[in-house]
Amino acid sequence: MIEAKHLSKQFGSKMAVDDIAFTVAKGEILGFLGPNGAGKSTTMRMLTGYLPPSQGTAVIGGCDLLDDPIGARRKIGYLPENAPVYPDMNVFDFLNFVAEIRGFTAAERKRRVPQTIEKCFLSKVTRQTVSTLSKGFKQRVCFAQSILHDPEYLILDEPTDGLDPNQKHEVRLMIREMSTQKAIILSTHILEEVESVCTRAIIIDDGRIVADDSPENLKASSPDHGAISLTVKYEDPGAPLASIQASEGVKSAVFLKSENGHLFFRAFPERGDRPIADKIVARLSQQHYPITSLFVEKGRLDEVFRRITGHCRPPNAPPDATR
Amino acid sequence: MGKIGMFNTVRAVFKRELLSYFNAPVAYVFIVIFLLLNGFFTFFISHFFDLGQADLRSFFQWHPWIYLFLVPAVAMRLWAEERRLGTLELILTLPVTVTQAILGKFLAAWVFIGVALLLTFPMVLTVFYLGQPDLGPIAMGYLGSFLMAGAFLSVGAMTSALTRSQVVSFILSVVICLFLVLAGFPPVTSVLSGWAPVWFVDLVSATSFLTHFLSMQRGVLDLRDLLYYFSVITFMLCVNGVVLQSRRTS
Incomplete structure (x- = not known):
């Protein structure tokens, strides 16, 4: 288990991280979200023992960072931001060096290093100097370094940064695959990544935790959660809008825009747990307004994110295609 | 972690660091410049052949000045x-x-300079070809030179931890080393002795790399000289550690 106990970090007079506390158990993938400069990297740097905390401590699998820093680091795999790797070494030598530092014997290294190289799809560049590699490969080399010793705890600072969509997918698959025996913390600013990978998300703003919940629950707190978005093929928005508003269980409805003869509406339910889609459909088809599309909004993480971190979105902005 | 674990970690850092020296062309440039400067000063400034002496004093005497610029460049x-x-x-x-990281890196750089120093062996062959030199002063000269290089290096390692700019590190380290050399440089000590009490002059010159280097060249292994160099190295590496601990901010 990773336990952050009231971690704080002060740079000069600025509190970069202010009393952050959470625990991550094995099997969990915790996503760290937050605007740039919110304190994500600083928190991770404290958890990995790079930055000494100004206050508080963290316990990694029973090893307190302040009392047994080396013991704690042995249990952690860490991918720092920007994936630093010695540029003058080749991939194999670099991983071999890390394995040596991690205390593996020559025989273990012989098995483990090629294994890790294969796992991270680096076989093609094994003997290539790191400085000649592309950003995506460098990222994977550093990622390989972090999982080389099969750590119980993985801390990944923007693990998919700089990767192409295929590589992102591979890395996410790998993270999910490993999560059964590990506790994983990853930071990202790709919200879609949180939804597809993380079992839990913590949103940090200004050095404080402002939300800590599963991605589903976070989405449910979005104002659009449970709302119905629908398009009607019709010219004049007034009449269909009136009939949507008159449907049973609808609290309010808005006309969003008109495009190629289609009218876009959004209806909000009176109560989140009572479905209104069927009522609206019944009423509109009764009055012969042809519905061309309809879906139930699940709420969107980026909306929640912006609302929580203080950048509110106007409520009647046009709807984007929902996943 | 046991002693063996500690040793293995230092060795891993050491190995990586040393290999990275020899993987870079800069290392060979450094060695060539070091050898050329040594040859130039010994033969063209000190007129080694005209001296008619079968010893390496005219070779070693330039080392503090060569190290003054080359070692900070390595460090x-x-x-x-x-x-x-x-x-x-x-x-x-x-x-x-x-501590392990500092030791591994420092030792690698020291060994690298040691290799450059060993490559001056043709000088030794030359004096043995020309006459019958005393082996003692030559061996002591090399040992003293190597220890002095370590002291220069420890200063450079410390200044390197202070900054992310190599140029700033280089300049700082040259300035500090210059003080440590000049404190025992005869022209400086003679100016000092004109007005300062003897104990003060001795104190100042005792802090100098030069004083201890010259005393070793006489061919006598004085424990105080060894102790001096190791104290300088230990002190500087400790400062290096403190600097690293306190300047971990991004």
Whole structure:
């Protein structure tokens, strides 16, 4: 288990991280979200023992960072931001060096290093100097370094940064695959990544935790959660809008825009747990307004994110295609 | 972690560091410049052949001045480069203590300079060809030179931890080393002795690399000289550690 106990970090007079506390158990993938400069990297740097905390401590699998820093680091795999790797070494030598530092014997290294190289799809560049590699490969080399010793705890600072969509997918698959025996913390600013990978998300703003919940629950707190978005093929928005508003269980409805003869509406339910889609459909088809599309909004993480971190979105902005 | 674990970690850092020297063309440039400067000063400034003496005093006497610029050039990348590349974060979050990292890196750089120093062996062959020199002063000269290089290097390692700019590190280290050399430089000590009490002059010159280097060249292994160099190295590496611990901010 990773336990952050009231971690704080002060740079000069600025509190970069202010009393952050959470625990991550094995099997969990915790996503760290937050605007740039919110304190994500600083928190991770404290958890990995790079930055000494100004206050508080963290316990990694029973090893307190302040009392047994080396013991704690042995249990952690860490991918720092920007994936630093010695540029003058080749991939194999670099991983071999890390394995040596991690205390593996020559025989273990012989098995483990090629294994890790294969796992991270680096076989093609094994003997290539790191400085000649592309950003995506460098990222994977550093990622390989972090999982080389099969750590119980993985801390990944923007693990998919700089990767192409295929590589992102591979890395996410790998993270999910490993999560059964590990506790994983990853930071990202790709919200879609949180939804597809993380079992839990913590949103940090200004050095404080402002939300800590599963991605589903976070989405449910979005104002659009449970709302119905629908398009009607019709010219004049007034009449269909009136009939949507008159449907049973609808609290309010808005006309969003008109495009190629289609009218876009959004209806909000009176109560989140009572479905209104069927009522609206019944009423509109009764009055012969042809519905061309309809879906139930699940709420969107980026909306929640912006609302929580203080950048509110106007409520009647046009709807984007929902996943 | 046991003693063996500690040793293995230092060795891993040491090996990586030493290999990275020899993987870079800069290392060979350094060695060539070092050898050329040595040859130039010995033969063209000291007129080694005209002296008619079968010893290496005219060779060793230039080492403090050559090291003054070349050793900081070797040392400047030690930590500044790691800081600039972000690999400092990588290495300090691996199970490595700051002490192990410092030792591994320092020893690698020291061995590298040692290799350059060993490559001056044709000088030794030359004096043996020309006459029957005393082996003692030559061996002591090499040992003294190597220890002095270590002292220069420890200063450079410390200044390198202070900054992410190699140039700043280089300049700082040259300035500090210059003081440590000049404190025992005869023209400086003679100016001092004109007005300062003897004990003060002795104190100042005792802090100098030069004083201890010259005393070793006489061919006598004085424990005080050894102690001096090792204290300088230990002190500077400790400061290096403190600087690294306190300047871990991105």
